[in-house]
Amino acid sequence: MDYTLAIDNAPETIPGGTGILLLHPSIGETDRIDTDFLKTDTDNFFVVSTRTTAREVEQKLEHYDVDESKAEILDTLSVERGYSRRPSDRVHYVASPDDLEGVVSKTRTFLESHEGKRRVSVDSLTEMAYYADDEGVFEATDRILDLLVEFDAVGLFHLSKEVHDEAVLARFRDLFDVVLDLNVDGNLTVEFDEE
Known part of the structure; x- marks a missing residue:
C-alpha cells in the first residue's frame, strides 16, 4: 500500500516498506518533520524514543496536535535513569x-x-x-527496515550528521530509499532512490 508523505520536495506518496533517513544538525528542529510524518495517513504509529522520555514524547504529540490514541511509545531512557514508569497499553x-x-x-x-x-x-x-556502537545500531536498523518491508509499514529514522564521520553517514545513507537532509537554516533537501 502507499502512504502519503507530507514533506516538501519529497514524493507525494511512498510505498509500504520504505525507510526514510532524516539527517539533521545537532541543534536542528526535527519535531515538525517527525510529527507531520506520524500524523499523516496512518492508523497507528510507534515512536522509539532514545532522546526523551515517554512523557516528553506525549507532550510533543499534544503540542503538534497529533492524535495520541494512535500512538505507542517505546521509552528507552526512564529505566536506566531511575525515573518513575507507568507501563500501559501504549507505553513500553x-x-x-x-x-x-x-x-x-x-x-x-x-x-x-x-x-x-x-x-x-x-x-x-x-x-x-x-x-551502544555504530555497528550494532547499523544491524538493528537493517532489521527494523526488514520489518517495515515484511509488514508493509514505513519508518523515519533520525541521525545527527555532526556526530558521525562521513564513512558512518554514508553507510547509513545506503540503507535507505529516501534521505532527508536538514540544514541549520531549516532548509530540507530530499534524495529519493527511485530504483
Whole structure:
C-alpha cells in the first residue's frame, strides 16, 4: 500500500516498506518533520524514543496536535535513569538505548499487533550509537527496515550528521530509499532512490 508523505520536495506518496533517513544538525528542529510524518495517513504509529522520555514524547504529540490514541511509545531512557514508569497499553520500556534486541523485538510486536497503515519513528539512531556502537545500531536498523518491508509499514529514522564521520553517514545513507537532509537554516533537501 502507499502512504502519503507530507514533506516538501519529497514524493507525494511512498510505498509500504520504505525507510526514510532524516539527517539533521545537532541543534536542528526535527519535531515538525517527525510529527507531520506520524500524523499523516496512518492508523497507528510507534515512536522509539532514545532522546526523551515517554512523557516528553506525549507532550510533543499534544503540542503538534497529533492524535495520541494512535500512538505507542517505546521509552528507552526512564529505566536506566531511575525515573518513575507507568507501563500501559501504549507505553513500553526497555532497559536502555543500547538494548538493541529489545528495540527490534518491541517494534516487531507493535507491527504484529496492529493492522492498516503503520508508521515507525526512531529518534534517534545517534543516541542509540552513543550508548551502544555504530555497528550494532547499523544491524538493528537493517532489521527494523526488514520489518517495515515484511509488514508493509514505513519508518523515519533520525541521525545527527555532526556526530558521525562521513564513512558512518554514508553507510547509513545506503540503507535507505529516501534521505532527508536538514540544514541549520531549516532548509530540507530530499534524495529519493527511485530504483
